[in-house]
Amino acid sequence: MSDLPLIQADRAVEPPAATTTSGGRGRRLRLLSRTDRVVITLMVSVPLLLVTALVWLPALATVVLSGTDWDGIGPLADIDFVGGRNYRDVFTIYPPFVPAVQHNLLWLAALFLVATPFGMFLAVLLDKELRGGRFYQTALYLPVVLSLALIGFVWQLIYSRDQGLLNAVLGTDVDWYGDPGVNIWAVMLASGWRHVGYIMLLYLAGLKGVDPSLREAASVDGASEPKAFFRVIFPVLRPINIIVLVVTVIESLRAFDLVWVVNKGRNGLELLSALVTQNVVGEASRIGFGSALATIMLVVSLVFITVYLVTVMRGEDR
């Protein structure tokens, strides 16, 4: 089934290719019929238009608005520009900003160093065709199917200080969601629980696609299991590894839902995304100030995106 579109595509390309060879002028042009050119123009312009309208224009508008003190009410002509005041305020007198940056970095580190490797590890285990593998697979993937809002709900049952499962079982009195020194870890555990399942499934799909003869060859050559994995399988899975890496970075930058469900990103759970939402969305409507925060987040994201693109392109050149 899956290679059906490929066949159709091949057929679709053939007839014009035949007609163009009989033409007379410049080689490049001759390769493309009029239909081709229309199709290509559409294929380039439609996504370009969408990306511009839905990504770049809003991003640009955010940057412009970050220089204003707009409260979201009244015509655009009434907007006053205040220069860099919003940015100055963010860095000097806005107490949640520094913790938010720290928490975002912590989030990235925790997902990258703990959750992602653990998910990959589980995938390798499940790839071994254990008895009941399907069951484990489903159990581990279940959190991914649930919405993060629901996950927040489930974990609240566990973490509640007075009535939660965890304190009841451990006999402790820890304020899991309220203590600002503890709650970020509690929330990251909940978020990691979901992330592990996601990574596991992605990686498992990759592992299933590895040619079994590679493993056989490795074992015939006397490579141990770990050695075979790190020297043979892992390099072969490079495309999946990159996807996993990107997913991890994206997940940590857009971490928001869980924190928002717990306490709207306050009191030890500050994240850049939550601060943007607190300011822009809702009654507050500090559009200008929130846009300044969003712009800072954009810049941080751009750093990661640039690093990623550079790495990927370098890899392709080789």
Add this chain to the structure above:
Amino acid sequence: MSRPRTQAEYLARLVPPSVAGLNRRTLLAGAAGAGGLLGTGLLAGCGDSDSGGSGSKTVSMGSNASDPTPKDVLAKVSGAFKTSSGIEVAINTVDHNTFQENINNYLQGKPDDVFTWFAGYRMRFFAERGLAGDVSDVWGKLSGFSDAFKKASTGDDGKQYFVPFSYYPWAVFYRKSVWQQYGYQVPKNLDEFTALANQMKKDGLIPIAFADKDGWPAMGTFDILNLRINGYQFHVDLMAGKEAWTSDKVKKVFDTWAGLLPLHQPDALGRTWQEAAQSLQQKKSGMYLLGLFVAQQFNADEQADIDFFTFPEIDSVIGAKALDAPIDGYMMARKPKSEANAKKLLEYIGGVDAANISVQTDPGTLVANTGADTSGYSALQKKAAELVGSATEIAQFLDRDTRPDFASTVIIPALQQFIKDPKDVGGLLTSIENQKKSIFTS
């Protein structure tokens, strides 16, 4: 941010109360957040539903009464309005918090002819920005409202923009049976209050139940201490940004609070108000400063056991006559599709008949119209009405009396910071003042 009215009335009984703070309202608020990020107002979309042209027999109403009891009240009121006037009310109910968070988009889009809102700064702000309709002529036909309510409905230009419907006071609630068991007396001043709380501690109770996970309940504590220590006018000026947060007066509020904080339930920042109210209901706590809606967390057979007193006097010059009693009511859109119908509806809502329906249907609030037949009130409601009636000044609540951006992005984190670490009041107040200056000048 808003004080839920009959939130999770049934949910709270089915699931652990820890969950009650996290029900569909929170989920929807999150969804609204996502919608808002995309630049679309959920409400703006809802408001588009056409409800007939002018001259027709319909009027549309945007309602935040998403909880069962208030929703029921509104349905009955609109039913009675249809019977008396022949005009159909198309009610467009939106989740309470979602409504509040999207109000800016909603009012600038195509709002319903009449919509639910609160008295206070935000009402006057919408009036000033031309986002609400003048209903002064409706007020000419209304009777039964005290001057305080009329004042609370008046914009900065002296015209009325709001029709009050219901309200509820904030007070210190307790269980009569617990107090009888230990022989506690209602305290007359702060010293007696502190002594009582210490006695409760000795008796193995949590003296003052406390929760601030959602950020707004602590505002009630700040408000009442500020009203008792500095008086109503200072509250108004402070909320308007005219007084400095770094002043000794504000510092004294926080110092007094810091003295009381060890008598409050610990680890408040992870607890919802429902959980704190349940500690009172389960007789683990001695008292709880909250709105009248605390009664929702009690079973039907326990309602008669609930009693309250207004927070005691701190400064004898100031007295103990001011309190927070937020007023809920209705406003008219700037350009209603049918202004005549909208005004007729508002007149009906402000009238005695609508108030009587509320008395019969909703035991959780008090009706604003004094002409209503309040013989259906419970003992608790009667006492609450007396308390508000005897108040010299009525404040709305911190987040209804000041700019919403200041309340939500500055005051909530600041109060939570104070609860976490009550020692560094000076640094905290400097931080509030710096942010206040930036916000209030914009």
